[in-house]
Amino acid sequence: MPALILDNISKTFWTGVYGFQKQKKIIENINLKVFENEVFGLIGLNGAGKTTTIKIILGLLKPTTGHCTILNGSVENRQIRNQIGYLPEAPYFSRQHSGRELLNFFGSLYELTGKKLRNRVDEILDVVQMRHAASEKIFTYSKGMLQRIGIGQALIAHPKLLICDEPMSGLDPVGYKEMRDIFLELKHRGTTVFLNTHDLNEVERICDRIGIIYKGRLLKTEEMSHVLGSTHLLKYWIELDQMDFEQIQNWPVPWIKNQDGIQIEGDQLPEALNRLASQKIYPKSIRPLSSTLEAFFLKAIQDFNEAKDHEKHF
Ligand SMILES: Nc1ncnc2c1ncn2[C@@H]1O[C@H](COP(=O)(O)OP(=O)(O)O)[C@@H](O)[C@H]1O
Ligand SMILES: [Mg+2]
The missing domain is CATH 3.40.50.300 (P-loop containing nucleotide triphosphate hydrolases)
Structure with missing residues (x-):
């Protein structure tokens, strides 16, 4: 009711x-x-x-x-x-x-x-x-x-x-x-x-x-x-060892690389971990960059604004 x-x-x-x-x-x-x-x-x-x-x-x-x-x-x-x-x-x-x-x-x-x-x-x-x-x-x-x-x-x-x-x-x-x-x-x-x-x-x-x-x-x-449960909306930070980081520097991947790690989208996480593991690279830590709710909230707003922009242009 x-x-x-x-x-x-x-x-x-x-x-x-x-x-x-x-x-x-x-x-x-x-x-x-x-x-x-x-x-x-x-x-x-x-x-x-x-x-x-x-x-x-x-x-x-x-x-x-x-x-x-x-x-x-x-x-x-x-x-x-x-x-x-x-x-x-x-x-x-x-x-x-x-x-x-x-x-x-x-x-x-x-x-x-x-x-x-x-x-x-x-x-x-x-x-x-x-x-x-x-x-x-x-x-x-x-x-x-x-x-x-x-x-x-x-x-x-x-x-x-x-x-x-x-x-x-x-x-x-x-x-x-x-x-x-x-x-x-x-x-x-x-x-x-x-x-x-x-x-x-x-x-x-x-x-x-x-x-x-x-x-x-x-x-x-x-x-x-x-x-x-919408963890695919999260961005993750994967912290790497300095030596490992140097090894991946030139990989042609859509990851944001930084000093001591990489930032990736949630849906890239399984592939990224697989890829690292295949080169015997194991992260020092992995953490989401926001809460799931925050990611969900921002996505809803982003979708709305994009739909509005689309309306404006067509
Ligand atoms: N009596 C009013 N006259 C004109 N604008 C108002 C009045 N009350 C609220 N607003 C405007 O309506 C919007 C929404 O206000 P409000 O409902 O208090 O927001 P929230 O609680 O989400 O912070 C704000 O931009 C506020 O300035
Ligand atoms: Mg209020």
């Missing part, structure tokens, strides 16, 4: 100063389904249109064309809205209150009171690993703690769908790992998550499926397992 259906969504903004205004297409014809129990990551460069897409999903912006179905209904419907948790890109919480007070407040918005509220807040504090700092004031929190309490407020009413805009941006490595563990836990529990990010490392471990958004267009959606 889809938890979210974007049907031909476009958004145009007026930009520029009065008298010189023009229309700018920010989102163009996005069609997307996000299924129940999946963690979906919308990835794209800064300015690609990720936040705009989320705001349209949440009903904070009206699409210029198209239609959004969320949890089988409309975001206009309060009952549907109550089943959505949202962590904004830059959440603002009253800093003079404690984390527990903040969660109490959000819980009360969903009409939780008394023991029910206390129990739920305790549960959430455990999920987001904030029990130890629950009584401390929010202004004392680190960026990671702020993001975790932010996820906590989004989870308070057992949302069927959790929507997070750049949940990991600006976190240090420890904060990053803690946040990743929370998402892995949510995934384990079967929470449906839609998240936005420009950080590819973020999604690799967490997401079941990704979408690539570029200049307001959804270029591709793909299962993460398929993305990670």
Whole structure:
């Protein structure tokens, strides 16, 4: 069952100063389904249109064309809205209150009171690993703690769908790992998550499926397992011994040769290794020059730009 259906969504903004205004297409014809129990990551460069897409999903912006179905209904419907948790890109919480007070407040918005509220807040504090700092004031929190309490407020009413805009941006490595563990836990529990990010490392471990958004267009959606299997898109660095390197200097091969090794495309790897081995040359090390997801992402953008260029010329 889809938890979210974007049907031909476009958004145009007026930009520029009065008298010189023009229309700018920010989102163009996005069609997307996000299924129940999946963690979906919308990835794209800064300015690609990720936040705009989320705001349209949440009903904070009206699409210029198209239609959004969320949890089988409309975001206009309060009952549907109550089943959505949202962590904004830059959440603002009253800093003079404690984390527990903040969660109490959000819980009360969903009409939780008394023991029910206390129990739920305790549960959430455990999920987001904030029990130890629950009584401390929010202004004392680190960026990671702020993001975790932010996820906590989004989870308070057992949302069927959790929507997070750049949940990991600006976190240090420890904060990053803690946040990743929370998402892995949510995934384990079967929470449906839609998240936005420009950080590819973020999604690799967490997401079941990704979408690539570029200049307001959804270029591709793909299962993460398929993305990670696309190793043919990688470039590899093969480090050689100096003597071996000299030996291959004059080989007529399409490899990029450098001081202490060669750089090759992924689909050249088996042949290259064979060829080296046939001359009894064994690499000192072999490593991919990027993550598979990064290669997949860049390839999607490159394909799109090439298709555009082709359109221009013909
Ligand atoms: N209210 C607005 N009016 C005009 N342009 C906007 C508005 N909001 C966003 N944009 C533009 O839309 C593009 C996409 O923005 P956004 O969705 O925030 O990107 P992302 O979240 O992927 O970084 C950007 O170029 C941004 O400047
Ligand atoms: Mg954004």
